[in-house]
Amino acid sequence: MRCPRCDSTENRVVDTRTSRGGRAVRRRRECLSCQSRFTTYEYVEERPIQVLKRAGSSEEFDRVKLLRAIGTACAKRPVSMAQVEAIADEIEDALSKEAGLEVPSQLIGELVMLRLKPLDRVAYVRFASVYRDFQDEDEFQEFVREMKERGERELQQLHQSELPLW
Known part of the structure; x- marks a missing residue:
């Protein structure tokens, strides 16, 4: 990996962490020539969907x-x-x-x-x-009405399945 500041290939990894939910690796690197730090990411090359x-x-x-x-x-x-x-x-x-x-x-x-x-x-x-x-x-009102009805049915089912609180 080349240093973005001095273009040297001599560097070391200071820190490695996963990112994007484990789909990438983030590495902090330090250039051994100019001591600047930079971040690189590694991703699996995926075929596009x-x-x-x-x-x-x-x-x-x-x-x-x-x-x-x-x-x-x-x-x-x-x-x-x-x-x-x-x-x-x-x-x-x-x-x-x-x-x-x-x-x-x-x-x-x-x-x-x-x-x-x-x-x-x-x-x-x-x-x-x-x-x-x-x-x-x-059409939009029908969708909202159906959504409300489904929500009310789900709420009724939840109340029916609950145990008495006494």
């Missing part, structure tokens, strides 16, 4: 695009950037473990919704409103 779009075209998976979509849904909500990045990490990991390297965009959308729903219901509805591409207000 192709996302099959609804219109039939395909494009390479874009983590930044995924982060932006999740972040937009979570804007001004009590969801931290670390939580948004954790969702993106989980989805990227799940996609990279798929047998095929072509994944329909619908699967990505469903994975995001699956992770947003328990985290923040408003962010879930925001994401769904874009992802599901509602054509009019009635």
